[in-house]
Amino acid sequence: MEKDADGFYTPVASGAAPPKPDGKPQPGPNSDLIKSTFDVTVTLADQQGDPNSPLYSAKTFEELGLHQDLLKGIYDMGFSKPSKIQERALPLLLANPPTNMIGQSQSGTGKTAAFVLTMLSRIDFTKKTTQALCLAPSRELARQIMSVVVSMGKFTAVQTEYAIKDNLSRDSGRITAHVVVGTPGTMFDLIRKRILDVTDMKVFVLDEADNMLDQDGLGDQTLRVKNMLPREHVQILLFSATFPDHVRSFASKFAPAANKIELQKEELSVAGIRQFYMDCRDADHKYDILVRLYALLTVGQSIIFCQHKHTADRISERMTAEGHKVASLHGAKDPAERDAIIDNFRDGREKVLITTNVIARGIDILQVNMVVNYDLPLLYERGNDHGGGGHLDNPDIETYIHRIGRTGRFGRRGISINFVHDKKTWLQMEQIEKETKQKIMRIETNDVDEMEEKMKEALK
Numbered sequence: 001m002e003k004d005a006d007g008f009y010t011p012v013a014s015g016a017a018p019p020k021p022d023g024k025p026q027p028g029p030n031s032d033l034i035k036s037t038f039d040v041t042v043t044l045a046d047q048q049g050d051p052n053s054p055l056y057s058a059k060t061f062e063e064l065g066l067h068q069d070l071l072k073g074i075y076d077m078g079f080s081k082p083s084k085i086q087e088r089a090l091p092l093l094l095a096n097p098p099t100n101m102i103g104q105s106q107s108g109t110g111k112t113a114a115f116v117l118t119m120l121s122r123i124d125f126t127k128k129t130t131q132a133l134c135l136a137p138s139r140e141l142a143r144q145i146m147s148v149v150v151s152m153g154k155f156t157a158v159q160t161e162y163a164i165k166d167n168l169s170r171d172s173g174r175i176t177a178h179v180v181v182g183t184p185g186t187m188f189d190l191i192r193k194r195i196l197d198v199t200d201m202k203v204f205v206l207d208e209a210d211n212m213l214d215q216d217g218l219g220d221q222t223l224r225v226k227n228m229l230p231r232e233h234v235q236i237l238l239f240s241a242t243f244p245d246h247v248r249s250f251a252s253k254f255a256p257a258a259n260k261i262e263l264q265k266e267e268l269s270v271a272g273i274r275q276f277y278m279d280c281r282d283a284d285h286k287y288d289i290l291v292r293l294y295a296l297l298t299v300g301q302s303i304i305f306c307q308h309k310h311t312a313d314r315i316s317e318r319m320t321a322e323g324h325k326v327a328s329l330h331g332a333k334d335p336a337e338r339d340a341i342i343d344n345f346r347d348g349r350e351k352v353l354i355t356t357n358v359i360a361r362g363i364d365i366l367q368v369n370m371v372v373n374y375d376l377p378l379l380y381e382r383g384n385d386h387g388g389g390g391h392l393d394n395p396d397i398e399t400y401i402h403r404i405g406r407t408g409r410f411g412r413r414g415i416s417i418n419f420v421h422d423k424k425t426w427l428q429m430e431q432i433e434k435e436t437k438q439k440i441m442r443i444e445t446n447d448v449d450e451m452e453e454k455m456k457e458a459l460k
C-alpha cells in the first residue's frame with residue numbers, strides 16, 4: 001500500500017490478497033480498499049501488559065487461533081485481513097479469561113465484524129442455549145447485525161433469533177437460539193417473560209453503546225436487560241464511533257475492568273468524507289435545492305436526514321408528486337413497512353432515502369456516496385412528568401458524526417452536504433465545524449455546474 005497526498009493508503013497493483021483457506025484466490029468485494037490512517041489508544045485492564053506489544057495486534061485472521069469454520073466464514077465474506085480496529089481489538093476480545101471491552105473506532109471501519117466474531121467464537125454449539133446477546137438502537141441495525149452473524153457463521157451450526165418488535169408470534173415457544181440480536185425494550189420483555197433464558201450467557205454486546213447507555217434515551221432499558229443477566233462470567237462489549245464524556249464514566253461502570261480502545265477527539269470523523277454546506281435563503285429554498293440536487297443524489301445512493309418524521313414524509317410526498325423517485329423511512333411506520341423500505345434501499349431499488357435519526361447510526365450500505373443534512377441534528381432533552389422536553393438549539397455533534405458516517409464506508413469516498421438557512425443554523429454548523437475540527441466547504445446554491453463539478457471531484 002502507498003499513501004497518497006491526502007493520507008489515504010491506496011493498494012498497489014501487485015498487492016494481491018492472500019488466498020482463502022481452500023487455496024483459491026481471494027476475490028472479495030472488499031479485498032483491496034483504500035484505508036484511512038486514524039490511530040487509536042489502547043489501555044489494558046490489566047495494567048501489567050504493554051498495549052503496543054505485537055501480542056496485542058493481529059495482522060492476519062489466521063494468527064487469532066479461530067476455528068476453521070469461522071475462518072471460512074470470514075473469507076467467504078470477502079475479508080482478506082483485519083481492519084485496523086480488528087487488528088487491535090480481536091486479540092484482546094478473544095483472549096482468555098474473557099475481558100470486557102470499550103471499543104471506539106470511526107464509522108465504517110469494521111467494528112461489527114469484531115464483536116460478531118467474538119460472539120461466535122465463544123459459543124458452544126453442542127448446547128442448545130442462548131449464549132450471546134447483542135443490542136442495537138434500531139430494528140434496521142439489529143437486522144443488519146444479524147445478517148453479519150449469519151454470513152460469518154455460515155459454516156458453523158449457529159442458530160439465531162431476533163428480539164425486535166412484531167417478530168415473534170405470541171405463541172412461539174422458548175428461545176434456544178445461540179445468538180439473539182434486538183432492541184432493548186423487546187429483549188427485556190422476552191427475558192422478563194422467561195421466553196429467553198439467560199443463564200448460559202457468555203457475551204453481551206451493545207452496538208452504538210453511547211446511544212444505548214444515554215440516560216436521555218435508551219439507557220434505562222439497556223440497564224434493565226443487563227440487570228437480568230448473570231452477574232459473573234459474561235463478557236461485556238461496548239462499541240461505538242463516539243463516546244462523549246457524559247457517557248464515559250457510566251460506560252466504565254457498565255463494563256467494569258474493560259480493555260479500552262479510544263480515538264482522539266479530532267479523529268472522530270472519517271477523512272474520506274468531504275463535507276460541504278449550502279447557504280439557502282429560507283426553509284422553502286432548502287426544498288428547491290434538494291430537488292435541484294436530484295440528478296446528483298441518484299448518481300450513487302443518498303440519504304437525506306430531517307429532524308422530524310413529518311418533514312421526511314412531506315418532502316418525499318412532494319418530490320414523488322413532482323415525478324422523482326424517493327422513499328421515506330422513520331419510526332412511525334409499521335415494522336413490516338420499515339423492513340421493506342430499508343431492504344429496497346439496500347438492494348438499490350430505491351436510490352434516495354429521506355429519513356430521520358432512526359438510521360443515523362450503524363447502517364452500512366456501501367453504495368451510499370452522499371448524505372444530506374436537510375436539517376442539522378439537534379440535541380434532544382427528555383421532558384419530565386410536568387412536560388418540557390424537545391429539541392434544543394445546540395447541534396448534536398455525535399449524531400452529526402454518525403449521520404455523515406453513512407457514507408465513506410471502509411475507506412470509500414463520500415460527500416456530506418449541510419443545508420443552512422438562517423443565523424441560528426449557521427451558528428450550529430459553525431459549532432459542528434469547531435468541535436469536529438473539520439473544514440466544511442461552501443457550495444454555491446445557484447450554480448448547478450459548480451455543484452456537480454465539486455461533488456464529482458470529491459468522489460474521485
Ligand SMILES: Nc1ncnc2c1ncn2[C@@H]1O[C@H](COP(=O)(O)OP(=O)(O)OP(=O)(O)O)[C@@H](O)[C@H]1O
Pocket residue numbers: 030031078079080081082083086105106107108109110111112113240241361362363364366405409410
Ligand atoms: N476486515 C475487513 N475486510 C474487508 N471489509 C471489511 C472488513 N471488516 C469490515 N469490513 C466491511 O466494512 C464495512 C463497514 O463495517 P461495519 O459496518 O462493521 O463498520 P462500523 O465500524 O460498525 O461502522 P459504524 O460506526 O457506522 O457502525 C462493512 O461493509 C464490512 O463488511
